[in-house]
Amino acid sequence: MNHHFVREKRIDITRLPNGLTVATEQMPEIATATLGVWVGTGSRHEMAHEHGLSHLIEHMAFKGTARRSARQIAEDIENVGGDINAATSVEHTSYTARVLGENIDVALDVLGDILINSAFDAAELAREKSVILQEYAAVEDTPDDLIYDAFMEVAYGGQPIGRPILGTPDTIKSFDEATIRAFMAREYAPGKMVLAAAGDVDHARIVDTAERLFGGMPSVDAREPESGLYSGGERRISRKLEQATLVLGLPGLSFKDPDYYATHLFTHILGGGLTSRLWHEVRENRGLAYSIDAFHWPFSDTGLFGIGAGTAGSDVRELMDVTRECTRQATADISEIEMVRAKAQMKVALLTALETPGGRIERIARQLLSWGRIVPSDEIVLKVDALTVDQVQEAGKRLLCGDPTLAAIGPIKGLPSLEKIASGLRG
Structure with missing residues (x-):
């Protein structure tokens, strides 16, 4: 319940x-x-x-x-x-x-x-x-x-x-x-x-x-910002550092998109905790990074999905290969256990954010600015609970249809080309 x-x-x-x-x-x-x-x-x-x-x-x-x-x-x-x-x-x-x-x-x-x-x-x-x-x-x-x-x-x-x-x-x-x-x-x-x-x-x-x-502030017609249009591409910054820091991204979704919650769950299953696929394979099995995380930044009209990690310069190619494979595989074989766990973690995060007055006023303000109403927690949870494995996998496939963005800094000579990264994501 x-x-x-x-x-x-x-x-x-x-x-x-x-x-x-x-x-x-x-x-x-x-x-x-x-x-x-x-x-x-x-x-x-x-x-x-x-x-x-x-x-x-x-x-x-x-x-x-x-x-x-x-x-x-x-x-x-x-x-x-x-x-x-x-x-x-x-x-x-x-x-x-x-x-x-x-x-x-x-x-x-x-x-x-x-x-x-x-x-x-x-x-x-x-x-x-x-x-x-x-x-x-x-x-x-x-x-x-x-x-x-x-x-x-x-x-x-x-x-x-x-x-x-x-x-x-x-x-x-x-x-x-x-x-x-x-x-x-x-x-x-x-x-x-x-x-x-x-x-x-x-x-x-x-x-x-x-x-x-x-009350004395004059009414002003709200000006709409320039629409966000994902472009993708790469920036490689070669520096003499102990570690290479890499961020691999793909076009994400607005928080108003019907697939937003499915994308959120896909992101969490891929790289949102100690049981996530990326953490297990990259950190625990291979020791390639101290930490690795997947994230999804939603905005009012667009969004950005990404995976960030740091690793030794000698390991950048392997890290990228493993990351691509884990991401692609997650679009094909998410289990019911992973779904149950991700949904539970999302509910805990939602409840935790509402346990303080500060968390409550931020939720109130953001929802009123975004939706013009307060979105009840049970409404969100019903949407999350209704998601199926197929819907979450399809959300992942939708992400992988986009062109990648790569940002990297440090000892990064071993990084594959952006074209090779893109082809590896699509299988």
């Missing part, structure tokens, strides 16, 4: 006149409140000259407003025992805080202040650009980070969705207050913003405060 998945708590949802959505989930057993504002804008919404701007804006949110200095923002939250954070992704930017339930007005006021009244002081902007340039340099010096940026760039060649979130030194240095304000006026539209809160919360009180803080 899936009785755990029908215990959905009540989620109250109110849409303000300007389009901003307020959603709360009361959790009586929790004494804290976690809240945040999610904006349906990320790095893929940037124009070429704005590359990296979403990430910079996230950083600048904590650097002072018309009412608060950077120090005062931190003090107002930490004086009541809270914490505050922000994050930028390809399709979203979020600003979150956690406090005691009795101090939720403080957190709301700070979040509203940084989103509406940020000063973008020139001195603070210069300092934060320097911080981000250091972050950029750190990625360049970290093969495990650099290779995944390269992987996305190759998979979506020349497109906003494929660009690294941090930007480039040239674009980062070029940003000024006017550029920031123009981007926010265009992209921070109330109609694609969700204020979500969970824990010790009162919906009516939060709606009243949200109306006061955000």
Whole structure:
């Protein structure tokens, strides 16, 4: 029985006149409140000259407003025992805080202040650009980070969705207050913003405060980003390193695709845990890598499947051969035991994500931005439980129909050509 998945708590949802959505989930057993504002804008919404701007804006949110200095923002939250954070992704930017339930007005006021009244002081902007340039340099010096940026760039060649979130030194240095304000006026539209809160919360009180803080934001027609079009290809970066880091990819699916859950299960069976096929063959049987993982990154209109691992330069060819064979074989002979295990692991992951107020507000915000509704857990589980071996194998075959993407760094002379890799995947 899936009785755990029908215990959905009540989620109250109110849409303000300007389009901003307020959603709360009361959790009586929790004494804290976690809240945040999610904006349906990320790095893929940037124009070429704005590359990296979403990430910079996230950083600048904590650097002072018309009412608060950077120090005062931190003090107002930490004086009541809270914490505050922000994050930028390809399709979203979020600003979150956690406090005691009795101090939720403080957190709301700070979040509203940084989103509406940020000063973008020139001195603070210069300092934060320097911080981000250091972050950029750190990625360049970290093969495990650099290779995944390269992987996305190759998979979506020349497109906003494929660009690294941090930007480039040239674009980062070029940003000024006017550029920031123009981007926010265009992209921070109330109609694609969700204020979500969970824990010790009162919906009516939060709606009243949200109306006061955000109700004056003008309605803006949401701008659709450039569609993501998978291209594939390769990037090989030869460096004197102890290990080669490899990422092999194929075109994946949007989370709105009917085959999304089947693709998720295929990915997990192939490389999602200690019993997965890749882990068993590559790590346990052959000792070719410390770890190897398969992943599927779904976006609103496209997706990217991949397999990542690190190995010695002398083993890159064998690792690639084994990876191709395991992937191809998984489209032909998945067992019922593998299916049962993968489904159970997916359910545990789903439940685990809902065990904290932070996990709940992220789920609420992302689903409202993506679907315009909350998708009940039992609805997801019913779809997963209904999947058959044939459907999951067909999902794998659909992946293998695409042209591959390869990103590799380190001692990689032994890597086969991309053409040979592609032919090995298709059998």
